Amino acid sequence: MQTASKKVINGWAMYDWANSVYNLVITTTFFPAYYAAVTSLKNFPDGITFLGRHFVNTELKDYVLAFGFLVIALLSPILSSIADYKGNKKNFMRFFCYMGAASCSLLYFFNKDHVTLGLMCFMFAGIGFYGSQVFYNSYLPEIAAEKDMDRISAKGYTMGYIGSVLMQLVGFALVMTMEDKGLALTITFLLVGIWWVGFAQITFARLPISPKSERQAKKHVLVNGFHELKIVWQQVIKMPVLKRYLGAFFFYSMGVQTVMLVAIDFGIKELKLADDKLIITAVIIQLVAIAGAVAMSKLSATYGNIKVLIFTVLLWIGVCIAGYFITTELHFYILASLVGLVMGGIQSLSRSTYSKLMPETKDTASFFSFYDVTEKFAIVIGLFSFGLIEGITNSMRNSLLALIAFFVLGLLMLLATAATQKNKTVTY
Helix, strand or coil: CCCCCHHHHHHHHHHHHHHHHHHHHHCCCHHHHHHHHHCCCCCCCCCEEECCEEECHHHHHHHHHHHHHHHHHHHHHHHHHHHHHHCCHHHHHHHHHHHHHHHHHHHHHCCCCCHHHHHHHHHHHHHHHHHHHHHHHHCHHHHCCHHHHHHHHHHHHHHHHHHHHHHHHHHHHHHHHCCCHHHHHHHHHHHHHHHHHHHHHHHHHHCCCCCCCCCCCCCCHHHHHHHHHHHHHHHHCCCHHHHHHHHHHHHHHHHHHHHHHHHHHHHHHHCCCCHHHHHHHHHHHHHHHHHHHHHHHHHHHHHCHHHHHHHHHHHHHHHHHHHHHCCCHHHHHHHHHHHHHHHHHHHHHHHHHHHHHCCCCCCHHHHHHHHHHHHHHHHHHHHHHHHHHHHHHCCHHHHHHHHHHHHHHHHHHHHHHHHHHHHHCCCC
């Protein structure tokens, strides 16, 4: 196939620009800082009461987000199957975009008297973000030739990092200039939703309508998606390289995504860093991630995707080991820079590697649903493990030990993937 026009490619990448503000502002910087302040021991000395139980504030946040990922993991097979058969994946992408953006904006009303509202909006914002990603990712093999996938995938992440940093700077300016810091933060949440919806219109205007599947749905609409996953799995198990790669992706995603979601919480609780320093750290991470995504794309062209992923996972293991021992602000900045370097690279390269290894098919949404379900269940396990260990030991450092184990398992599976590749003389 031929790579789509520059207009289409830029329109696709613009969705990363639009929705990555959620990833940075809501999951990484401003919301964690605001949540920590609102739910602090000063306001809730006995912990947060939820469903009749008392929770450590960050533990409860991990559980709520993990539940949101579980919802996505269960919904995406149904939705992507409908999108494949009806050729309307753009409509589903639009629906989840609007849900996520609205939830971000509703965080404007989150305060110590409305903690449950804040947590629910936080969860639905995540469902909107990751729900739309299923359909966004599935466009990649439709608009990019195999030789261009690494470059275009990296372009999307790069656009996302640039856009999110700009929105972050807007929020930072509000915090610095407004006397009421809490109001400045909630206004930023409102602007995130507006930014997300506004720039997404460029994507929706430029992306093509996907073709309908030539196959007929074999099951009822509510179960056909899971039937499709079974069909995908039956193809995957006949492809040894792809099968081992997905196993590796499952394990190292438990670590990667969890680190990205809890890094700022770690800085707040374990190192007692001030909010402004955490915000600056997050900007550094995003800027370094741009270089990381581009560098990993170039390295993969020289050494192959799997070898570069092996190297990247080794770096992630080092990050987690170092994180267990760090005690100073300088250590955190150094570690955050390394996280940024490997964060963009591993996400971009994981997506393009899967696009290359999957068989040629028109039902790309079903294959990317499988990919996303794999990732989402990995995140559920990662977040739940992290929160559970913190709740038991009252220390986020101990939770890092579980992440190290996940990364090691992912590394072993990547080595098995490389060995299988070599035997089959596969070049990816």
